[in-house]
Amino acid sequence: MGVSDHTPLREPTFLVLAALAPAPLHGYGIIKVVEEMSEGRVHLRAGTLYAALERLETQGYVAFLGESVEGGPARRYFRLTEEGRKLLTAEAARLTANARLVSARLGVEVA
Amino acid sequence: MSTDERAVHWLTERLPGVDAGYRRDVAATAFDALRDAGRVRRWLELLSLAALALRLRSPLRAGARPEAVWIQGVRVGALVSLTAVACDAAARGPAIAGVGVALGLLAAVASALCGWRVVAVCLVLGTVLFELLSVGLTVQAEVLLTICLIGAGGLIAGPAGAARHAPRVALAVAAVALLLFLAAVAVGSGAPGAASTFVFVWVCPCALIGLGLLDPRLAAAATTIVFARLAASGFGELGHALAVLHEGQRALLVRWLLMGAGVVAAWGVTHRAIGRQRRL
Numbered sequence: 001m002g003v004s005d006h007t008p009l010r011e012p013t014f015l016v017l018a019a020l021a022p023a024p025l026h027g028y029g030i031i032k033v034v035e036e037m038s039e040g041r042v043h044l045r046a047g048t049l050y051a052a053l054e055r056l057e058t059q060g061y062v063a064f065l066g067e068s069v070e071g072g073p074a075r076r077y078f079r080l081t082e083e084g085r086k087l088l089t090a091e092a093a094r095l096t097a098n099a100r101l102v103s104a105r106l107g108v109e110v111a
Numbered sequence: 112m113s114t115d116e117r118a119v120h121w122l123t124e125r126l127p128g129v130d131a132g133y134r135r136d137v138a139a140t141a142f143d144a145l146r147d148a149g150r151v152r153r154w155l156e157l158l159s160l161a162a163l164a165l166r167l168r169s170p171l172r173a174g175a176r177p178e179a180v181w182i183q184g185v186r187v188g189a190l191v192s193l194t195a196v197a198c199d200a201a202a203r204g205p206a207i208a209g210v211g212v213a214l215g216l217l218a219a220v221a222s223a224l225c226g227w228r229v230v231a232v233c234l235v236l237g238t239v240l241f242e243l244l245s246v247g248l249t250v251q252a253e254v255l256l257t258i259c260l261i262g263a264g265g266l267i268a269g270p271a272g273a274a275r276h277a278p279r280v281a282l283a284v285a286a287v288a289l290l291l292f293l294a295a296v297a298v299g300s301g302a303p304g305a306a307s308t309f310v311f312v313w314v315c316p317c318a319l320i321g322l323g324l325l326d327p328r329l330a331a332a333a334t335t336i337v338f339a340r341l342a343a344s345g346f347g348e349l350g351h352a353l354a355v356l357h358e359g360q361r362a363l364l365v366r367w368l369l370m371g372a373g374v375v376a377a378w379g380v381t382h383r384a385i386g387r388q389r390r391l
Contacts, residue, residue, distance in 0.1 A: 028143040046141040046156055054167065
């Protein structure tokens with residue numbers, strides 16, 4: 001299956017991929033980054049996050065990097081794969097094109 | 112350890128097909144999320160872990176193959192339908208026919224759970240024969256005949272092999288039937304029979320359809336159960352309902368339409384849940 005077969009993405013999936021774009025993160029790190037990015041609008045539950053991660057890992061868009069202990073229990077870190085980066089780019093381009101389309105129809109500038 | 116932490120451990124221990132490190136990681140993330148969370152958010156976190164445990168089951172056991180989802184679901188639906196008939200029969204009380212049907216079908220369900228499919232199908236057919244010889248071709252026997260034939264078909268179409276925790280499930284099923292039997296002996300067959308019908312005709316399919324959003328095999332099971340009930344009583348009633356419609360008796364038609372809608376809804380949920388498994 002290609003990247004185009006998986007778009008449009010659900011919002012939690014899109015935000016999980018976006019959270020992992022700059023650097024690998026552990027589960028709770030992803031939850032916090034998604035909350036910050038969405039300015040508190042999206043709060044991922046642990047079960048929702050790991051269900052999304054499981055699907056993304058199965059499809060090869062996210063990979064398990066390894067475990068790390070930083071003053072607490074061992075944490076699993078996840079990273080975006082090259083395919084995941086392509087998927088995120090494709091989805092961002094799709095959303096941007098849609099935003100431009102609507103802005104043109106409304107006669108307003110895209111921020 | 113707090114109640115929430117115990118609940119998180121209990122739920123993460125039930126995540127299927129994952130290693131101990133994964134369970135620890137999910138638990139650690141959930142603990143962080145639960146810290147400083149209000150009561151409602153704590154409940155939502157725990158519910159999300161229960162949903163995760165259900166979501167992981169179907170891809171693990173049926174893969175991404177819709178036909179495997181249906182086959183496994185039909186088997187569960189057949190087992191629940193046969194259990195329902197056994198419980199209905201047990202709720203009839205100490206009549207020979209009822210006890211015989213209950214014992215025959217309970218033995219069939221136990222055999223199917225243990226993976227003895229041929230024995231289970233023979234027991235189902237033998238029980239149908241016993242009922243027909245005991246009470247003749249009454250309306251009740253026709254209902255039993257139809258559900259048992261669909262149940263036997265489901266067992267044949269379903270996967271071979273023993274179910275997980277087969278002895279425990281078989282004992283639980285037998286205990287429910289025994290409770291209904293004892294209740295029928297104590298207070299008469301009315302209330303136990305109504306309770307059995309309410310649980311197996313309404314509560315069980317509705318719960319399976321709801322849970323089927325997370326594990327499509329359960330929605331497929333609900334489709335089988337509701338279809339078996341529709342076939343057992345609905346088709347005959349449809350003709351009667353249409354015949355009496357002009358006289359203003361719409362209850363039968365409404366009942367038939369509700370059951371038909373139930374089959375369509377359960378099928379739709381199964382189809383949608385299978386699609387959602389692959390969607391990112």
